[in-house]
Amino acid sequence: MMLTFEDFPPGRFGTFGPRHVTREEILAFAAEFDPQPMHLDEEAARKSMLGGLSGSGWHLCSLMMRMMCDGFITRTASLGAPGVDEVRWLAPLRPGDDLWLEIDVMEARPSRSRPETGIVTFKSTIRNAGGEVLCEATAPIMVRRAGA
Amino acid sequence: MSFFEDIKVGHRREIGSFIFTAEGIKAFARRFDPQRFHLDEEEGRKSLFGGLAASGWHVGSVCMKLLVTDGQRRAREAAARGEQVVPAGPSPGFRELRWVRPVLAGDTISFHSEIVSMRTSDSRPQWGILQVRNTGTNQRGELVFSILATAFVPRRERP
Numbered sequence: 234m235m236l237t238f239e240d241f242p243p244g245r246f247g248t249f250g251p252r253h254v255t256r257e258e259i260l261a262f263a264a265e266f267d268p269q270p271m272h273l274d275e276e277a278a279r280k281s282m283l284g285g286l287s288g289s290g291w292h293l294c295s296l297m298m299r300m301m302c303d304g305f306i307t308r309t310a311s312l313g314a315p316g317v318d319e320v321r322w323l324a325p326l327r328p329g330d331d332l333w334l335e336i337d338v339m340e341a342r343p344s345r346s347r348p349e350t351g352i353v354t355f356k357s358t359i360r361n362a363g364g365e366v367l368c369e370a371t372a373p374i375m376v377r378r379a380g381a
Numbered sequence: 382m383s384f385f386e387d388i389k390v391g392h393r394r395e396i397g398s399f400i401f402t403a404e405g406i407k408a409f410a411r412r413f414d415p416q417r418f419h420l421d422e423e424e425g426r427k428s429l430f431g432g433l434a435a436s437g438w439h440v441g442s443v444c445m446k447l448l449v450t451d452g453q454r455r456a457r458e459a460a461a462r463g464e465q466v467v468p469a470g471p472s473p474g475f476r477e478l479r480w481v482r483p484v485l486a487g488d489t490i491s492f493h494s495e496i497v498s499m500r501t502s503d504s505r506p507q508w509g510i511l512q513v514r515n516t517g518t519n520q521r522g523e524l525v526f527s528i529l530a531t532a533f534v535p536r537r538e539r540p
Contacts, residue, residue, distance in 0.1 A: 266442040268449055270468060282470050282508075282533065290472060291442040295413040298438050302415050311416065312429050314437060317478040322471070375429075 236309040237379040238341065238351030246336040246355075249304035251362065252296060254288065256328035262292040288326030293368050296326075297357055300334040310377035312350060317372040324367045331362040339371065349381030383455075384467065384537040385499065385509030393495040396515075397447040401435045403486035409439040422486070430483040437480040440490070440526050444515050447492050470508055470533025477529040484525055490517040497529065501536065508533045 263272035267289035270277030278286040326332075335358040344350040352373050359368040403422070410419035414436035418428035425433035456466045484490060497512040511534055517526035 266446045268446075268453070271471065277468070281468065282505075287471075289442075289445070290474075291438070291445050295438045295442065298436070299413045299415075307415060313416075313418070313434075314480065316437075316480050317475075319474065319476045320478070321474040323473075325471075 236305060236376075237381075238310075238343075238353065238376045239379045240309075241338045241341050241351075241353045241376065243338045243341060246338050247304060248333060248335050249300050250333035251331035252300055252334075254296065254326065254328070254330045254332060256286070259286070259288040259292065259326070259328055262295070263289050267291055283325045285325070286328060288328075290320070290322040290326075290368070293322065293326045293359065294320060294370065296332060297334060297359055297368065297370060300332065300359075301336070301355075301357065304334065304336065306374075312375040312377060314372055314374045317370060318354075320368065320370045322368055324361075324365050326367055327361070330367075332367070333360045333362075334358070335360070343378070344375065347375075349378055350375050351378050352376075383459075383534070385501070385511075385534045386537045388496055388499060388509075388511065388534065390496050390499060393493060394451075396444075396451040396492045396494050398489055398491040399443045399447060400489050401439070401443075401484050401486060403433055406433055406435045406439065406486055409442075410436050413438055425485075430485065432483070432485040435484040435486075435488075437478075440480065440484050440517065441478065441528065443490070444492050444517060444526065444528070448494060448515065467535045470535065472530060472532045475528050475530040477527070479527045480525070481527060482519070482523055482525045484517075484519070488525075489520045490525060492517045492526075502533070505533070507536055509536050510534075 271281040272289050337356045339356050340354040354373045357370045417424035419436050422433045460466045495514045497514050499511050502508045513530045515528050
């Protein structure tokens, strides 16, 4: 059974993880998409504002997407997302981090233009094993309604 | 990377273009966004996207790639002119990311970046904070991607 719009009432939907992140993954993503010294080079990273090697924020967001897919999106009648209202990178992603993803439904409303669809606004929070919040994101996803 | 003092609101520049191939779209999706319309042409055609569509995070990550490589190219040019070059700071986040239209296999996306606002940081006086609107348009001139990004840049004058 695929999850539909009706399965996402406002409130805590679930917590997913852990997802272990290796140094090799951080370096590989940075080399391909965000080749700044603070994401690639230990010595440059130590001198940066983040004080040590850190993963790209886009890597963290991409990992968040993967954790959402593994957690529930691939068994949800998702039609895609129009965008992301806000992402806050609050603390750096470090090599060896174990990530936990908390998903809260902030709002769920039927679409005016597509009656077979609802729009579910999720707040995603990523924490490391110590409970520190690394990233918060708020984004709507279009989900098919039951029977549609 | 430029210093805060060298940057002006309204300045817009082209940061490069990128071809999203079917293989590239699927490879990113397998790693980070394994939804059916990002993995399979037929599933993409049946979806709202109308074809094999790149993950929105792939589009955003490519925009970041072009921003960084364009900044590094300009830094090399500045260094060759004998100017002082400084590394950019991190970003505290972004707002208003819009995937306006799907990016489909074979599309070439050209990205632009425009300075929207700038201010000095109260808590970190050696840094300025920029808001930048980055956009992507496809080969037909249609807007496909827009984001309001925030970034720290170093100040030349250190109070």
